[in-house]
Every structure is written in structure tokens, then in C-alpha cells.
Amino acid sequence: MIFNANDIQQAMARLSSAANEAKDELNEQDGKLGDGDLGITLANGWAEAMRQQLPEDDLGKAFLMISKSFQRACSSSFGTLVATGMMAAAKSTKGRAEANYAEISELLAAARDAMMARGKGELGQKSVLDVLDAVVSATAGLSNPGEMAAAAKQATGQTLDEFRDKLAGLGRARMYGESSKGLDDPGMLAFQRMLDGLLG
């Protein structure tokens, strides 16, 4: 199966409505450990991205436009992390009008690595990087969209469960120490809400 800019355009509409629906919940969850702007960050970022008419001849330019939408609409760190991931995808797909579903795991891995470098984060610190990493592993070697969706959802849910009672080790949440135990990481939760919105 292949995908092109038109598929991404449709996916953005689903992501944007998922971000709007989850906005208050994510703001509240983020407010427990941070400054409480995660929901608004994602809603603004996807709304701005959705306003772009993606070019049909170059996925690299399409991902760059999404990255720049987040750079424009959000100055908070999570928005910049999304922009970083999209930029990594832009570099991997530059000059190509379409890509194969079998490449998605690699695109996500490139995004994960770029986000780790930008945010100076490591795996195991209870952040969005951990779910991303789990989804990279779960979707590696797959090319059927249905199988990939099921694997991604399963890996995301499992990672949230696995980290819920661990200490936060990254960003402002780290300052809260013990009280971060038992709370879902807001970035992980955001990933799950976006994924559910994307896959329906």
C-alpha cells in the first residue's frame, strides 16, 4: 500500500478534530505536572496544519509545511517536538510524491531519533518518546494498514500501562518527583488520543 499528500491531507482533518476533542482533557492532565497548555498546543498546531494546501508532487514539502505550521502556531516545547518529527519525515521523503506503508516504521524511527536529540531526552524517562519507540517496534516489518493500526494501538496502550506508576524523568514533570507516579504522562496520552482519532 502506498500513501500520498492527499492521504496526509485527510489524516490531518482527523487529527485536528481529535485534538479539539481532547483539548480540555490534555490541558488538565498537563496542568498536573506542567503548565497546562498541551491540549491547546496540539489543537492550534493541527488547526494551522489543516489550513495548508499540501503540494501533491513532493511529500518532503508536505511534511515541511506541517512542521512549519507547528513552528508558527506553537512556541511551547511539545509543539516544537512535533515540528521536529515532521521535519525528520520531510528529509526522508524529499522529492517523492508517494511512500509505502512499509516505510512508516522507519519514518517514525527517524522522528523519534530527531526528537530525542532536540529535546535531549532518552527512552525510559516516561515521555512521548517511549510510545513512539514502542510503535516503531510494533510496526516494523508490517505493510498492511489494518495490521499496522492494530499493532500501533496495542503498543501505545501497553506502554501507557507500563509507565503509569513510574517516575517522570524528563521536562518539568521531573520536578514533581514521587507525585508523578500513578499519572499518565500527558505527552503519551496525547499520542494515544491522536492515534485513536487518526485510525478511528
Added chain:
Amino acid sequence: MMKKILNDPASYVDEMLDGLTAVHPELYALPYPRVVSRASGAVNGKVGLVSGGGSGHLPIFAGYVGKGLLDAAAIGDVFASPSAEEMADCMRVAHGGAGVVRIYGNYGGDVMNFDMAGETVEFEDDIESTTVLLTDDVVSAKPEEASKRRGTGGMVYAFKIAGASAERMADLETVTRIGQKTADNCRSIGMALTPCTVPQAGKPTFELGADEMEMGMGLHGEPGIWRDKLKPADAITDEMMDRLLDDIPLASGDVCSILINSLGATPHEELYIMYRRARARLQDQGVRIAMPLVGRFATSMEMTGATVTICQLDDELESLLLSPCHCAFWTVMQ
């Protein structure tokens, strides 16, 4: 209650920039709503020097755009990072064809957004850029974790010295090296007497008893080392000098510049009282002072308090520090 001269907290930054550029149209331009550039634009063939960060610190950042200093600065809300897009626009505006140096203080949001901006202009516009991060605040991390320290008054020296290097048409590698050497040679410490209020928050950044001071406090009210009864000026200055000289030992014959900086509300009178003591301390050690700076160079709006920065100089850095510059807040004549 918040007592400030403003119209609407949400328009504080934009109205400030509007006024700043209106007073000095010969110096500053506003090519984007949150990007201040030199009125004359980028200099062809010169390395562009950009900075950026939250508002509330004038003359840092926008004030230091000028000949022999910065080419452009990206401005965020009060104490908040500009967006990566604003920083990318800032770099494009400053690019004269010889690359761009991003030179700014080490704060998480600013670093992520400036790095993102650098990646974007490289991918989209083929602009080569480098980073110099100021990590001069000695209180903000131990010496073994010095790269995690925040940037404060050291930015003033870095803008000036790297700016002079760029103005002499040095290449990207050289301006970066000079900027980094300056950053490596700066140490700062702050102390505060009263807080400031972020307009959109409406309440003070911290609370301090009427007779108390806090030693080591950061530019945004980040916690310091101790909080106690206010001490005499010489005792305060001595402790600040002790902590700086512990971190960067200076020997007889060494040369440094020193900046006694008001956080906003502290008057020049009190800074001069501090300077005479700081000068005596350096002279006792046989250290020569080049171009001492006293005044408002890096502020936190109406915060009361001061920072002290030492910048150790070699011949190369001293010559660049003494070379001409001109902006609305600081002019060095030929």
C-alpha cells in the same frame, strides 16, 4: 495588585516594540511583528549575528541590534520563548550570505526553538548556522555541570565581542569561535530585593520579606542560594565576587571586564557603590579591569537587585570589546 503602565497585558510586547522602533527608526526596523533588525538590513558578505528570547529584559535582546552588535533578534512574550518560525525569520533577515551565528542564553524552550529554526533555514534556504550558548550564571548548576547553567549578563559581552568580530568581516567559524571563547570566559551571579510581575500573569514572580534579600536568584526569579536579612553593599558585593572568583580564578596580571548590572529598579547610585568594592577586590588580586560597565544592561522589568558579570579577556577579546558599536542603549566610540 499589578501596578504597571500598560494598556492590555496581551499587547504589552507588541506596543513596546512599536514604540522602540518608532523612537529609533534610524537604528531599528520591524520586518516581522516579533523580529527586530537593523534599519539598514543584513550586511552583504558579513556573518549574521542573531539572538532571541523572552521579552522583559531590555536592552536584551532587541536593544542590542546595531552596528558592531546583533543583526536581528526574535522576541517572545514576557519571559517566554519566541516561536521557531519567528527565530527562523530572524535568521533569514540577518543572513548576508556568510552564514548566521545564534548567540543566546541557555533556556530550554529557547534552545529547542532556535535549533528547530536552524534546521528549517538549512533545509529550506541553505543557510549555514552555528550556536553559541551563554551559560554564565554560576549559581544555576555546579561547575561539573557547567553546560547546564543559564545565561544572563554574559550575553552582553558575547553580543559585543562576537558582534565586533563579525563587523570586521571574520568568517562563520571565526565569529563562532570568538563567541564561544567569550561565553567560556564569562561568569555571573545575581541577587534580588523585590520581584517583578509578568503582565499576563498579574502577580509577582516570587515573594520576599520586606527586609530580606535573595542571593543567587535568576533573571526570572529562579531560586538562589540563600535568603536572609538584607546585608550592607560591601558584604553583598564581596560574597558575589567570592563566588565568581571561586569559579574563574584570576591571577595577578590577568585582565577582565566587569559588569555591575541593575535588574531594572535598582538605581545607578547603588550600582556605583557596588562597583567601587568590586574594583578594590580585583585590584587586590592584581587584576587589570578593561572597560567596566555599570548600568541597566540585562533587566527583569521592575525587579530590584543586581547581577555581577566577570569576563576574562585576552588580547583578542579585549581588542574586540573596545572596538566601536552603536545601538540605542550602548555606544562605544572609535
